[in-house]
Ligand code: C2O
Ligand code: CU
């Protein structure tokens with residue numbers, strides 16, 4: 001039998017262990033808490049000219065198709081930690097060229113993969129057939145070339161491209177695979193708005209691909225903090241791959257095309273001076289009216305076009321201050337909600353070339369019509385939609401071509417998410433809210449922020465490219481969540497496709513094919 005003395009000693013030892021464990025746990029939390037926030041305001045030496053991604057207008061074939069070349073490749077890039085940082089890029093070692101095409105044009109992109117592993121290239125925001133979309137089904141194996149082609153059929157907009165390999169999107173984008181795809185609209189170019197908006201690429205019309213990165217020594221570090229449930233958050237900023245960038249402004253007005261190409265970070269952009277600027281565009285193109293704001297918040301994948309009029313002979317800084325994530329204080333701390341960054345210095349000349357004033361109306365939106373169906377999308381935890389993880393062999397929703405639907409996207413989790421639908425530009429219904437940049441939600445969007453405990457209602461008109469066998473995606477654009485399965489698949493079907501769709505949904509996993517609509 002165990003002696004009383006031994007028993008007491010064992011109990012004391014056990015208690016001590018518990019105490020040590022609790023103390024260790026507490027100090028881990030305390031340490032993580034203290035190191036979790038980042039603040040670089042006023043601490044960045046802007047010593048490198050902002051790199052402008054090369055403009056690529058491709059070549060036009062005899063039949064009028066505009067052809068682009070994109071080569072996925074690996075290399076090394078100086079991202080501020082020496083020349084040896086291993087990165088991926090398109091036609092170069094980091095990021096890719098800005099592709100540019102016009103409404104009505106036929107385009108083709110010859111995508112060749114030199115990475116030595118499979119990837120895909122998705123045209124985010126583009127209206128096109130599902131088989132050309134570059135989602136997880138259009139894989140491009142090592143050494144292969146994939147040549148999607150389509151006709152540009154949507155308003156002028158700042159779109160972008162990036163890989164979409166299921167389970168690896170976060171890694172591929174983080175290593176550097178992303179670029180902008182600008183669409184022009186020849187008809188809109190001759191309107192007062194078209195003539196007034198700054199439009200000289202690299203001079204007064206500037207793409208800004210904003211990304212946060214963390215480094216381990218001289219290499220990119222894709223790890224995530226212990227308590228982060230959004231994935232990789234960095235403590236340094238790159239704009240177009242440039243660390244500590246400045247931009248020389250030589251015109252009275254400069255148009256900045258902001259793209260949040262981060263894996264997980266939400267930015268709330270403003271100017272150090274507090275000066276207002278005009279919000280003129282969202283994901284899908286121009287807003288109906290320029291709207292003066294002093295900040296604009298973008299979650300991953302979202303874009304905003306702003307027109308800034310810095311005072312001559314001044315320096316100002318584009319910065320990001322703590323975004324409004326609407327999450328609890330713990331979650332906020334560990335998902336970037338307390339962070340501030342200096343992003344880009346604007347160095348404005350004393351003598352400026354004149355720029356036109358913006359007209360009161362920039363564009364007029366098409367009426368999307370009345371919804372025929374209401375579809376419920378529930379974002380669950382950090383990896384599911386409507387209670388299921390993404391399954392490449394399951395079609396989750398079947399949408400009639402040309403139909404208008406109301407999608408009710410509900411976030412019942414404690415984490416913030418956003419929501420992106422391929423192929424369409426939707427209207428955010430009831431986009432009132434109190435956020436100053438509610439103006440952004442008045443524009444056409446393909447990606448929208450969804451804070452916890454909210455429902456965002458989207459009026460979506462689906463296109464005419466039907467294909468019962470090839471799905472488009474919808475998903476959270478926090479890349480970790482997307483990779484973990486917070487994604488679903490929908491097919492757009494024509495009137496004669498219904499029978500074939502039944503064949504597709506026969507492959508559904510137990511639980512059947514979920515139409516959540518009425
Ligand atoms: Cu920007 Cu489905 O992606
Ligand atoms: Cu997309």
Ligand code: CU
Pocket residue numbers: 382416417418476477478481482486
């Ligand atoms: Cu998410």
